[in-house]
Amino acid sequence: MADKILAKDKLAEFIAALQKDKDVFAPKLDNDRLVWAPLEKADDIVWEFSNTEMSPKDFFFPQTECMMHFKNDPKAEDGMIMQAEPELAKERALLNIRPCDAKAFGVLDMIFCQDEMTNDVYWRDKREKTLLIGLACNDPCPTCFCTTVGCGPHNEAGLDVLLVDLGDKLLARPISDKGAKALSALPEAAADDAAKAAELKKAAEDSITQGVGTDKISGAEVLDLFNLPMWDRVHESCLNCGTCTFCCPTCHCFDIQDEVQGEAGRRVRNWDYCMSWLFTVHGTGHNPRHGKKERVRQRFMHKFKYIPLKRGGEIGCVGCGRCVQLCPVNIDVREVVNSMNA
Amino acid sequence: MSDTSNFQPRIAAFLCNWCSYGAADLAGVSRLQYPPLVQTIRIPCTGRMSPKFILQAFRKGVDGVWVSG
Amino acid sequence: MKNILEYVGIEPDRLHFSWISSAEAEKFQKTATQVCEAVRALGPAQHMIKDIRKVA
Amino acid sequence: MENQEVAQKIQEVAKKLLSEGKVSCVIGFEKGTVPMRERPFFAYTPEEAERLTWTSFCCNNLANFLVRRDLGEAGKVAVVAQGCVSRNIVGLIKENQISREQVFVIGVPSPGMLDRRKVQAEVGAEKVITEVSEDGEDLIVKGKGFEERVPRKKVMRDNCYTCVQRNPVIVDELIGAETEPTHGGNIDKVSAPWEKLQADDRWAEFAENYQTCIRCYACRDACPLCYCHVCFVDEAQPQWCGKTQDESDVLTYHVLRAFHCAGRCTDCGACESACPMGIKVRRLTSKIEKDIREMYGYQAGMDLESKPPMSVYRPDDPQEFIK
Numbered sequence: 001m002a003d004k005i006l007a008k009d010k011l012a013e014f015i016a017a018l019q020k021d022k023d024v025f026a027p028k029l030d031n032d033r034l035v036w037a038p039l040e041k042a043d044d045i046v047w048e049f050s051n052t053e054m055s056p057k058d059f060f061f062p063q064t065e066c067m068m069h070f071k072n073d074p075k076a077e078d079g080m081i082m083q084a085e086p087e088l089a090k091e092r093a094l095l096n097i098r099p100c101d102a103k104a105f106g107v108l109d110m111i112f113c114q115d116e117m118t119n120d121v122y123w124r125d126k127r128e129k130t131l132l133i134g135l136a137c138n139d140p141c142p143t144c145f146c147t148t149v150g151c152g153p154h155n156e157a158g159l160d161v162l163l164v165d166l167g168d169k170l171l172a173r174p175i176s177d178k179g180a181k182a183l184s185a186l187p188e189a190a191a192d193d194a195a196k197a198a199e200l201k202k203a204a205e206d207s208i209t210q211g212v213g214t215d216k217i218s219g220a221e222v223l224d225l226f227n228l229p230m231w232d233r234v235h236e237s238c239l240n241c242g243t244c245t246f247c248c249p250t251c252h253c254f255d256i257q258d259e260v261q262g263e264a265g266r267r268v269r270n271w272d273y274c275m276s277w278l279f280t281v282h283g284t285g286h287n288p289r290h291g292k293k294e295r296v297r298q299r300f301m302h303k304f305k306y307i308p309l310k311r312g313g314e315i316g317c318v319g320c321g322r323c324v325q326l327c328p329v330n331i332d333v334r335e336v337v338n339s340m341n342a
Numbered sequence: 343m344s345d346t347s348n349f350q351p352r353i354a355a356f357l358c359n360w361c362s363y364g365a366a367d368l369a370g371v372s373r374l375q376y377p378p379l380v381q382t383i384r385i386p387c388t389g390r391m392s393p394k395f396i397l398q399a400f401r402k403g404v405d406g407v408w409v410s411g
Numbered sequence: 412m413k414n415i416l417e418y419v420g421i422e423p424d425r426l427h428f429s430w431i432s433s434a435e436a437e438k439f440q441k442t443a444t445q446v447c448e449a450v451r452a453l454g455p456a457q458h459m460i461k462d463i464r465k466v467a
Numbered sequence: 468m469e470n471q472e473v474a475q476k477i478q479e480v481a482k483k484l485l486s487e488g489k490v491s492c493v494i495g496f497e498k499g500t501v502p503m504r505e506r507p508f509f510a511y512t513p514e515e516a517e518r519l520t521w522t523s524f525c526c527n528n529l530a531n532f533l534v535r536r537d538l539g540e541a542g543k544v545a546v547v548a549q550g551c552v553s554r555n556i557v558g559l560i561k562e563n564q565i566s567r568e569q570v571f572v573i574g575v576p577s578p579g580m581l582d583r584r585k586v587q588a589e590v591g592a593e594k595v596i597t598e599v600s601e602d603g604e605d606l607i608v609k610g611k612g613f614e615e616r617v618p619r620k621k622v623m624r625d626n627c628y629t630c631v632q633r634n635p636v637i638v639d640e641l642i643g644a645e646t647e648p649t650h651g652g653n654i655d656k657v658s659a660p661w662e663k664l665q666a667d668d669r670w671a672e673f674a675e676n677y678q679t680c681i682r683c684y685a686c687r688d689a690c691p692l693c694y695c696h697v698c699f700v701d702e703a704q705p706q707w708c709g710k711t712q713d714e715s716d717v718l719t720y721h722v723l724r725a726f727h728c729a730g731r732c733t734d735c736g737a738c739e740s741a742c743p744m745g746i747k748v749r750r751l752t753s754k755i756e757k758d759i760r761e762m763y764g765y766q767a768g769m770d771l772e773s774k775p776p777m778s779v780y781r782p783d784d785p786q787e788f789i790k
């Protein structure tokens with residue numbers, strides 16, 4: 001599919017066309033914090049930003065999501081029967097999502113929708129009804145390490161459209177059929193625009209200097225990694241809070257709870273995190289991951305060994321660097337992975 | 343607030359087994375009338391009281407909490 | 412507890428404490444009436460309630 | 468004394484303690500991988516002690532790590548402590564979590580720690596900071612295409628500004644000379660704007676303050692008071708607090724956690740520094756600190772002798788609230 005050009009002064013038309021049948025969201029500055037918010041008009045778009053504070057995964061996997069509801073009355077005819085929640089009513093478009101976050105959705109697709117049996121209707125419904133329009137990263141942060149985990153500042157995986165900021169205009173590259181449809185009205189790009197985009201891509205990739213090595217991890221035995229002496233030190237300063245998992249675009253664990261109030265009942269799922277003692281404790285009181293060390297090890301082993309092992313080599317991390325920035329005790333995933341790889 | 347004249351609040355009363363619960367019992371035996379809005383929860387001693395109980399009562403939708411030793 | 416609930420915006424008259432001996436039936440009756448009146452005057456509680464019907 | 472000198476001294480003391488075998492481990496800070504992110508570090512050997520540092524961004528409360536590790540096995544442990552951390556150590560001793568003999572306190576008068584969020588706001592939210600260094604009363608903040616001097620005073624953490632005890636209260640070895648005990652701020656002013664409001668407005672403000680909470684519990688886990696084996700939010704029978712993002716669930720957690728810290732909180736600010744969303748957690752805890760001070764004349768962790776007000780009964784305890 002040929003690259004298109006979207007002039008910035010034509011954005012208003014483009015957004016209006018999207019808004020005809022979609023709710024459009026984009027990153028927005030709110031009290032010095034960059035958050036995802038509904039986009040009203042083209043002028044509100046932020047072009048210069050690193051990335052949103054939290055990952056946009058909650059568009060597809062909300063922190064609290066009602067799965068079904070029921071009437072809490074065993075004697076009633078319709079009592080205790082689970083009723084499905086309504087599906088997403090209107091399609092959505094996420095504008096200016098970063099390539100790393102889009103790639104993360106691809107990783108999560110592999111986990112939420114594996115086959116007929118493992119097919120998360122909540123995740124899939126929202127994924128199918130959302131158009132992802134990415135904005136390539138021309139100026140990655142010092143904490144970014146996407147290029148070393150199979151992603152990149154101009155990565156296309158998971159996106160429907162990739163935009164590259166060329167100053168007064170955007171190079172719009174259709175990636176999926178859905179994306180091509182959204183761009184159908186736009187003029188084709190000239191060869192030198194594509195060349196400029198390629199230059200920007202090269203520069204952005206080159207600016208990422210710190211990264212992780214995973215070559216030895218992929219060849220190593222699980223148990224050898226599991227028993228590395230480094231785990232005895234990595235966890236020491238960890239607080240076992242949920243910051244790294246909650247800001248992570250690929251963390252996807254949840255906890256299902258039934259809640260009742262009089263006759264009303266519902267089943268909800270909430271984000272859960274492997275750093276918590278409660279995450280693995282059994283009804284007997286036994287906890288297979290009883291200490292900080294076991295929990296910290298689990299998080300890194302899951303992303304860098306278990307997921308690649310089960311999903312054809314795909315790493316469960318996209319290198320967005322959020323956990324590096326937000327961890328209250330600065331446990332840096334790059335250091336941890338590099339010592340796993342040593 | 344809205345019309346308060348017809349409003350029948352629900353009040354959770356945490357009463358100590360040895361003090362106020364006894365008083366409530368005696369009030370009943372003595373045929374003393376008090377509003378039927380108070381829903382009594384007997385606790386073994388006011389020392390058993392916990393701030394969790396108060397918050398839990400509010401979370402479940404009571405309009406007032408009364409702790410009595 | 413009363414102070415902190417008041418601070419976050421729960422009316423202080425929603426929470427009452429008292430000392431009543433098991434012999435003080437009359438004080439019990441009087442206090443129960445006072446508590447009910449105080450809460451009645453405030454109207455229904457609005458905050459801190461978890462209502463899953465509303466959010467569901 | 469400049470922070471660099473203090474760091475040098477901390478290293479010397481740590482090396483001496485470790486090489487003489489007086490302690491098994493020194494808990495201090497090392498340089499983080501991101502600017503303004505010094506991080507807790509555990510030095511077991513004199514060589515490792517060379518990684519210890521001291522800057523104005525040592526925002527974690529190290530007393531936290533005393534109570535979360537098995538000191539019975541570790542033997543004696545040394546910990547770098549400024550005023551608030553030493554007060555928390557006193558608190559832990561009073562609550563019988565650790566014994567005085569197990570801890571060697573390397574006392575450091577606090578320079579007043581700085582808030583990385585304020586520094587970021589000062590240079591602009593969108594700018595990427597790559598290097599921050601200290602020069603007397605100024606910070607030198609560098610990033611791509613800019614270099615700025617920011618006065619320390621402007622970016623001090625709120626709790627350090629209202630600190631009343633910068634000097635450590637218990638010390639085995641003091642580094643540098645004691646400083647002015649306070650930074651001049653008044654903690655009572657933190658809660659003052661809320662106290663003036665009507666009940667409904669207070670609730671609205673309160674709910675708004677915690678609106679961005681993601682319930683990662685970093686505030687709890689960073690707190691040296693929150694050492695319960697099972698926190699009330701993790702209890703399932705009964706479940707005191709739901710797991711959802713419902714306003715009532717989030718706020719129940721914050722109210723009850725704050726209340727559990729009544730008479731124990733030293734206003735170290737670790738909760739606020741740890742919060743990934745930058746929530747003003749102290750809006751609740753500072754109010755409780757003030758109430759305890761006014762009602763019981765008590766400030767947590769100032770000495771080893773006085774009894775914590777929430778665990779003793781005195782005939783003159785305030786009881787106006789009881790009918």
